[in-house]
Structures are given as structure tokens and as C-alpha cells.
Amino acid sequence: MIQPQQACKVCSAPLPAHAGECGQCGAVYDEASRCPHCRALAGTEIKGDRFVCRICGGPRVPAFDRRVKRRGTERAALTQAGDARRSARRRGALAVLAALFALLSALTAATLGWLDSALSSLSWMAAAFWFVGMLVSWVAARRARAAGVAAEERAWVDVAGDAVESFPAVTEDNLSELLGVAPARAEHLLTRLVREDRVESEIDAQARVVYRRPRIDAESLRLRVGDEPVLLDESEANEPISAVKPPRRNRV
Numbered sequence: 001m002i003q004p005q006q007a008c009k010v011c012s013a014p015l016p017a018h019a020g021e022c023g024q025c026g027a028v029y030d031e032a033s034r035c036p037h038c039r040a041l042a043g044t045e046i047k048g049d050r051f052v053c054r055i056c057g058g059p060r061v062p063a064f065d066r067r068v069k070r071r072g073t074e075r076a077a078l079t080q081a082g083d084a085r086r087s088a089r090r091r092g093a094l095a096v097l098a099a100l101f102a103l104l105s106a107l108t109a110a111t112l113g114w115l116d117s118a119l120s121s122l123s124w125m126a127a128a129f130w131f132v133g134m135l136v137s138w139v140a141a142r143r144a145r146a147a148g149v150a151a152e153e154r155a156w157v158d159v160a161g162d163a164v165e166s167f168p169a170v171t172e173d174n175l176s177e178l179l180g181v182a183p184a185r186a187e188h189l190l191t192r193l194v195r196e197d198r199v200e201s202e203i204d205a206q207a208r209v210v211y212r213r214p215r216i217d218a219e220s221l222r223l224r225v226g227d228e229p230v231l232l233d234e235s236e237a238n239e240p241i242s243a244v245k246p247p248r249r250n251r252v
Helices: 074-112 117-165 172-179 183-195
Strands: 005-007 014-016 044-047 050-053 200-203 209-212 222-225 228-231
Touching: 074 117, 117 172, 117 183, 172 183, 183 200, 183 209
Parallel strands: none
Antiparallel strands: 005 014, 044 050, 200 209, 222 228
């Protein structure tokens, strides 16, 4: 997928003609780069193995190519991922705090054991309470973190689906270039789309595996009006079902 070159309007770095974001300075050229968290029109940066907003640090799917026509379905998943990750951080902090109180209570109980058995027993009970609180917060933090990862993955799958639908056919190398991910990651996203019946795959004349939006077989798509089957022609097969009007029947 060779693209003509242009220069970034901010830092003058060479960019493909359809670039939506400059990888060097972060300048953006498309509304798809608007962050769903802070609403800023900002680029992305890599943090660990994730792309995040340069402004607020929220999870993002970068818009590296303006030819990918996004429907915006990934925004809800990214918002959910951001909320889940913030919840995981809060619950993780509570787990650490509860662990510190449990340790302090245990040390107090061990010290008072030589002086007052009643106070020592109360301190051991407090240590047990804080220990249970630590476990509950730790489990909740793990669940929230897993929910955030799953929501972020849904966002990536949605954008990958938009990328496939924006071209007649794409390969895993094409998707890797469009989304700025490794070919193995692109293959994983395409495999999930195929598994969910959102795209179909086939072998082209160059023996490559290509992916495209599912094609509707007009001969197998039928509507029933009363007891009469109605066969859709080729033009009607690509229209929404609600847009296909059945033949009018005269009342007797």
C-alpha cells in the first residue's frame, strides 16, 4: 500500500498523503483524532503496549490514516475502558492502604500480647478485618482491570472492522500499516472479525489471504409477504431490509 509523501505542517517531517497523525510531533489532521475522554483534538503516544491520548492519558485507537472511515462505534468502548482502568487504580490503592493497616494492626497485637490480652485480641481482629478488606479490594481491582482490557480490545476490533470496510480488500500487512500495529496484532484482529462474521476471508490470485466485508447473496435472501416469497434482485440485496418495499397487494 504505497502512498505519496507530504510534509507535516508543524514539524516538516515526511508523512504519507493520507496521514491522520504525525508520528514525530503528534500533529493531527482528522476529526477521528478527537479524544473520547477529554474531547481534545490530540494525537496519541505509546505507553507500555498501549496507545493513549497525549493530553489526558486515556486509552485510544490512533487515527493514522484518513482513508479509514470510522463510524465512531469504538468511542463507547474506549470510554468504558477508561472508566474501568480508573476504577482499577482506585481499588488497587485501597488494597495497598488496607494492607498497611492490616500490618500495623498485626504489629500492635504482637506488641500488646505481652501487656494486655484483651487489647491484643482486638488488634488481631482489626488486622483480620483489614486483611479481608485488602483481599476484596485486590480482587475488585483485578476484575476492573480485566474489564478495561476487554473494552479496549472491543474498540480495536471495531476500528479494524471500519478499516476493512473502507477498502475493497485488505491484507494483514495493509491493516498493520493502517492502524500502526504489528502484523501479528493485525492478524489477531482480522481473525476475531472473521470469527464474529463481520468480515470474510479468501485467497486471491497472488495466493494472499485477503479480507473484505461480507457479500450478500441475492439469490439466497428472501422476504415473505403473506404466503408469497419475494426474491430480492441484486440492487435490492445491498439495501437495508427496511428500504426494500414488497409488492402491493390489492384488497379483495
